[in-house]
Amino acid sequence: MNTLTKFDLASSLRNSRLGPDRTAGTVLSLMLLWSQTPASKLKGLPSFRDASAEFILKDPSRVARTLAPELSDSIVSNLADHHSSELESLRRAVMNGLDAHSPVGEIADAILELCAPYASVASETSAILIAVLDAKKGSRVRCAFSYAMRTAWALANDVTVDLDIENADLAPLISILAAACDRSIKVQVNTIDSVAQATDAHDAAEHALIFPPIGMRLRVDRPSLSRSGAAIGDQISSESLGALWGAHAGKGRNIVVVGNGLLFRTSSKDAAFKQDLFHDHGLEAVISLPRGTFSGTAIAMSALVFSGDGRLKGRQRRIRFIDGSDSALDASALPELLDGKERQHPLCADASLEQISETGFNLSVDRYVLDAETRRTREMLNRQKTVRLFDLADIRRPQALPRESGKESTFEVREALLADIDNGRLSLPTKLSELPRSASTKIESAVLRPGDILLSIKGTIGKAALVTDSAIAESDTVPIVPGQSFVIVRLRKGGAITDPRALVSYLRSPLAQSLLHGMAGGTTIPNVAMGELKDMPVPIPNEQAQATLLKKFDEYSQILRDIDVLRSRMKITEDEMFNITLNSK
Numbered sequence: 001m002n003t004l005t006k007f008d009l010a011s012s013l014r015n016s017r018l019g020p021d022r023t024a025g026t027v028l029s030l031m032l033l034w035s036q037t038p039a040s041k042l043k044g045l046p047s048f049r050d051a052s053a054e055f056i057l058k059d060p061s062r063v064a065r066t067l068a069p070e071l072s073d074s075i076v077s078n079l080a081d082h083h084s085s086e087l088e089s090l091r092r093a094v095m096n097g098l099d100a101h102s103p104v105g106e107i108a109d110a111i112l113e114l115c116a117p118y119a120s121v122a123s124e125t126s127a128i129l130i131a132v133l134d135a136k137k138g139s140r141v142r143c144a145f146s147y148a149m150r151t152a153w154a155l156a157n158d159v160t161v162d163l164d165i166e167n168a169d170l171a172p173l174i175s176i177l178a179a180a181c182d183r184s185i186k187v188q189v190n191t192i193d194s195v196a197q198a199t200d201a202h203d204a205a206e207h208a209l210i211f212p213p214i215g216m217r218l219r220v221d222r223p224s225l226s227r228s229g230a231a232i233g234d235q236i237s238s239e240s241l242g243a244l245w246g247a248h249a250g251k252g253r254n255i256v257v258v259g260n261g262l263l264f265r266t267s268s269k270d271a272a273f274k275q276d277l278f279h280d281h282g283l284e285a286v287i288s289l290p291r292g293t294f295s296g297t298a299i300a301m302s303a304l305v306f307s308g309d310g311r312l313k314g315r316q317r318r319i320r321f322i323d324g325s326d327s328a329l330d331a332s333a334l335p336e337l338l339d340g341k342e343r344q345h346p347l348c349a350d351a352s353l354e355q356i357s358e359t360g361f362n363l364s365v366d367r368y369v370l371d372a373e374t375r376r377t378r379e380m381l382n383r384q385k386t387v388r389l390f391d392l393a394d395i396r397r398p399q400a401l402p403r404e405s406g407k408e409s410t411f412e413v414r415e416a417l418l419a420d421i422d423n424g425r426l427s428l429p430t431k432l433s434e435l436p437r438s439a440s441t442k443i444e445s446a447v448l449r450p451g452d453i454l455l456s457i458k459g460t461i462g463k464a465a466l467v468t469d470s471a472i473a474e475s476d477t478v479p480i481v482p483g484q485s486f487v488i489v490r491l492r493k494g495g496a497i498t499d500p501r502a503l504v505s506y507l508r509s510p511l512a513q514s515l516l517h518g519m520a521g522g523t524t525i526p527n528v529a530m531g532e533l534k535d536m537p538v539p540i541p542n543e544q545a546q547a548t549l550l551k552k553f554d555e556y557s558q559i560l561r562d563i564d565v566l567r568s569r570m571k572i573t574e575d576e577m578f579n580i581t582l583n584s585k
Helices: 003-015 021-038 055-060 060-069 071-080 084-099 102-117 122-135 146-155 171-180 191-196 238-246 262-264 266-280 332-340 352-359 372-382 469-475 501-507 508-518 532-535 543-583
Strands: 140-144 158-164 183-191 205-209 216-219 236-237 254-259 285-290 301-306 320-324 348-352 385-386 393-396 412-417 432-436 454-459 460-466 480-482 487-493 537-539
Touching: 003 084, 003 102, 021 060, 021 071, 021 102, 021 171, 021 262, 055 060, 055 071, 055 084, 060 071, 071 171, 071 205, 084 102, 102 146, 102 171, 102 508, 122 146, 122 301, 122 332, 122 487, 140 146, 140 238, 140 532, 146 158, 146 171, 146 205, 146 285, 171 183, 183 205, 191 216, 205 238, 216 393, 236 238, 238 262, 254 262, 254 352, 262 301, 262 332, 266 285, 266 352, 285 332, 320 332, 348 352, 352 501, 372 508, 454 501, 460 501, 460 508, 480 487, 487 501, 501 543, 508 532
Parallel strands: 140 158, 140 205, 158 183, 205 254, 285 320, 412 480
Antiparallel strands: 216 236, 254 301, 285 301, 320 348, 385 537, 393 487, 412 432, 454 460, 454 487
16 A cells, blocks of 8 residues: 555554554544445535544544444544544544545555554465465355454455454454445454354354464363363363364364464374364364464464364375465465365375374374475485384483472572583583472482483474583582473483484484474474474494494594683683783883
């Protein structure tokens, strides 16, 4: 749109005492509607161009009843919150946009963007979702909740939209804009639990697009929603509830957008739930969405695509995984990809129930759609003799350190953090923590020993270090324990790899790093599931190769020690140079 128009709107909102909130957005929407209402329907009101702010504030009830009678109470309240000068600034911003010949739809887009930025999703994501729905012109689409608003707005150019919004302040804004732009959007205020557990069916909708809230815990009260392992009265996540309801919210293809954490988790309960999505609810595809789907966040999101007719054919079906986060994917190609018309696509892969079961029902797209580097890694490993990491080593995930209560004696520990690892070495950790004496037994299995390997599987993925005798000796009597980002990898006796130097060399290799990063999932913080880590393939060199590897490892370690000496000499020389400069006369 005309950038000057958007600037004017933003300036008027900044000048508003209430700021760029939904209250001002509702007023702007009302003014835009007024500007598009023919004189025959104004019932004696002047045209928008001739209506001053003083006129509006003189009888706000008349303005509201004439333009949007069903929302009149809310509008009167919003108008009353603004001073005359603020209303005039908003009025002039809309007038300037119209005088600049900006299309009404683009002015409405700017109002939505400026007044409800938290409900905005990336345009790339909206394009993907609209392409996946593939809704025919004139059909009806059920949309919910706030984050679905911008996509619902775009859909309403061609289809009829029923939009559920959980925020009562947002409903007037979108309703009035829809009237101003002649878009067919019916807005209702509903929470996810009230909608999902309603007993009435929504047979009028051909499709549904559901953005359930993230991170809420809700109770299942409706019997038809409890089929997937949840008993009546059970607490489940808002995303799980959204998937159960959204799978059947429309008669045709339905989409539920969830955080990647729901896809990634592989506990027995999570796996059973996702298996039921496959068998009982018609899950046909999972599409990863572009990073930045939610404005201002790095939350990783994916779209669950349901067939709509549910309970499909069972065990012979496959799920299609599509990497929509790759900018190389053209959204217009998605309908054919989903219909199976294009099978050989680098950003698309199919997986059977058996294949998915082997991963614990991990539905992360990058678990199945492999990039070129990962494919090369897998091909290389297929040519090697390998064993599972868990067959070689005990893998322990430390618990959070107990807190000191102040009621008993304490002892000191050092906590190894990511910053303490450099080039595969563990330096003496600087973080000291006081623990209650009673915790000594609890942390005993997590106290590091020489030969242990630290491997980070949360946040920063794949950082690995060997715990050496010198590191333990330097800490003296103070135990060293790993931070929460790490697991301890401790070689078993009698395994195919007998020296931890050989294993840590592999874990730090590009091949292993590629595998570890491919396993990483999660909504906001990447992490590797323990089940996948245990199954990680490790190639087994023969005895001669292992012996050569250990010599090279020791050679590498000596180079690092030489570098330490050189750095120390460099620092001493630098200090001497500074002192000469400072003391010269």
